[in-house]
Amino acid sequence: MSEVVLQSIVKRYEHMVAVDHVSLSIGQGELVALLGPSGCGKTTTLRMVGGFVPVTEGRIMVGGRDVTHLPPHKRNMGFGFQNYALFPHMSVAQNVAFGLEMRKVSKADIAARVKTALDKVRLGHLSERLPKQLSGGQQQRVALARALVIEPDVLLLDEPLSNLDAQLRQEMKLEIRQIQRSLGITTIFVTHDQDEALSVSDRVVVMRAGRIEQEGSPDEVFATPKSHFVAEFMGVTNLLPGRPDTGGFRLATGEVVPVAGPPPGKEDVALGVRPERIVIAVGEGGQGHLPGRVELATYRGLVIDYQVRAASGLTLTARCPSPAAGGPSPLNAGQPVHVSWQPEAAVLVPL
Numbered sequence: 001m002s003e004v005v006l007q008s009i010v011k012r013y014e015h016m017v018a019v020d021h022v023s024l025s026i027g028q029g030e031l032v033a034l035l036g037p038s039g040c041g042k043t044t045t046l047r048m049v050g051g052f053v054p055v056t057e058g059r060i061m062v063g064g065r066d067v068t069h070l071p072p073h074k075r076n077m078g079f080g081f082q083n084y085a086l087f088p089h090m091s092v093a094q095n096v097a098f099g100l101e102m103r104k105v106s107k108a109d110i111a112a113r114v115k116t117a118l119d120k121v122r123l124g125h126l127s128e129r130l131p132k133q134l135s136g137g138q139q140q141r142v143a144l145a146r147a148l149v150i151e152p153d154v155l156l157l158d159e160p161l162s163n164l165d166a167q168l169r170q171e172m173k174l175e176i177r178q179i180q181r182s183l184g185i186t187t188i189f190v191t192h193d194q195d196e197a198l199s200v201s202d203r204v205v206v207m208r209a210g211r212i213e214q215e216g217s218p219d220e221v222f223a224t225p226k227s228h229f230v231a232e233f234m235g236v237t238n239l240l241p242g243r244p245d246t247g248g249f250r251l252a253t254g255e256v257v258p259v260a261g262p263p264p265g266k267e268d269v270a271l272g273v274r275p276e277r278i279v280i281a282v283g284e285g286g287q288g289h290l291p292g293r294v295e296l297a298t299y300r301g302l303v304i305d306y307q308v309r310a311a312s313g314l315t316l317t318a319r320c321p322s323p324a325a326g327g328p329s330p331l332n333a334g335q336p337v338h339v340s341w342q343p344e345a346a347v348l349v350p351l
Contacts, residue, residue: 002063002153002186003028004049009058011044011210018044020210021058026203029184031177033201035191037233041210042190043158049188050156051075063153073102078147080157084139086131092118092142093127099150117149120179137168144176148183155180155187161196173200194234198222206230224347228270231349236272237317239349243269249348253312255290258343269348275319277345280306280331281338289340290314294331304330308339 004026011019019041026032034042047053049060051072060068067075086095093114100110118124121141131139140160147155160176161169177200180187191197197204198218205215206229214226225231231239242251249259249271259271281289292310302325306318316339321327331337 003061004154004186004188005061006045006049007059007061009045009048009060010056011041011048011053012056017210019048022207022210022212024205024212024215026186026188028186030202031180031187031189031200032203032205033189033191033197034205034207035194035197035233036207036213037192040207042192042207045207046156046158046188046190049154050077050079052079075154076150076152077154077156078150078152080143080147080155080160082159082162084131084143084163086139086142086146088131091128091130092123092134095131095142096146096149099146103150113149113151114145117145120148120182121145121175135168136164137172140164140168140172141175144179148179148185153186155185157187157189159190159192161191161193169196176200194222206233225272225349228349228351231270231272231347236274236347236349238273238275238278239270240273240314240316241270241351244348248343249346251312251314253310253314255312257290257346258341259346259348260343268351270351272347272349273316273341273345275305275317276303277341278316278318279340280308280318280320281340282331282335289338290316291336291338292316294333294335294337296333297330299330303327306331308337310339 006022006024008021008023009019010021022045034045036042044053048055051070055068059066096114096117097110100113115124118127121144123138123141161172164172173196189200201218203215204218204221206213206221208229214221214230222234225234225236240251242249245256248256250256290310292308294306295309296307298305302322303319304322308316308318318339323329
């Protein structure tokens with residue numbers, strides 16, 4: 001397997017910059033997720049690595065070899081497309097064999113490698129079926145087998161789970177991770193879904209407007225976002241403006257609430273608290289509590305999201321276990337409450 005190094009790569013379309021001096025090193029056998037909203041440059045970056053989009057500036061190195069200007073078929077990379085891109089008139093085995101045939105591999109080797117690839121994705125018994133006879137999850141596994149059968153140095157996956165329903169997405173992301181780990185193949189995984197990125201990757205790279213906004217382990221990016229954009233994208237829905245103050249953080253509405261750790265070296269910050277870290281008490285709250293009322297309750301199965309308007313006018317979202325998960329009876333709109341959180345549950349986020 002090979003290390004992939006992006007050296008200040010740029011992609012321009014006339015006057016628009018789609019990727020703006022992105023530098024990134026991906027270690028041998030590492031799975032890195034490129035995460036971000038539509039239009040942030042993540043797919044363009046992936047396609048430049050694969051050779052499908054020419055690089056305007058910069059270099060792409062794979063295993064110490066400069067592949068910047070090589071065509072896709074000379075980079076030895078497997079590519080998993082968002083729409084699977086299976087040939088509808090070919091059987092499963094023929095789809096998987098296609099890349100080997102283009103490489104002039106012998107028929108005997110093709111048969112053996114196709115069988116091995118299909119066995120890896122647990123589809124050996126369906127080798128003669130057509131794509132239309134398969135479920136969405138099975139088609140995705142065929143596409144994965146086709147990418148792996150050429151024994152690539154690098155595996156590139158572009159939103160591979162976006163066309164699947166929720167249950168299949170859960171199954172397939174675990175399957176992809178298990179196969180990637182067992183093969184030890186260097187992988188770049190593009191997604192706009194934070195849960196996918198966190199659950200499959202060794203490292204998460206959050207992109208915005210063609211640039212890397214933050215990179216780190218899934219835990220680092222989730223727990224300590226370095227910007228307002230990353231915090232919001234990673235689910236910190238409670239971002240409260242204010243400034244560090246003696247004893248905590250003074251909200252723009254005047255209340256001083258607890259926060260752990262030293263403040264950053266600038267005052268232009270917001271205090272972020274995840275909905276699941278906020279505690280709702282019907283009676284008196286604990287340290288740093290804010291009185292308010294429930295405005296809206298949204299039932300989500302195992303959890304209930306409460307929108308609480310504090311007496312000062314702030315609106316916060318709290319996520320609490322529902323009765324189905326052993327939680328208390330639901331609160332009613334208009335019910336007076338207090339919200340609180342532990343100091344270590346809050347993070348100061350630069351604006």
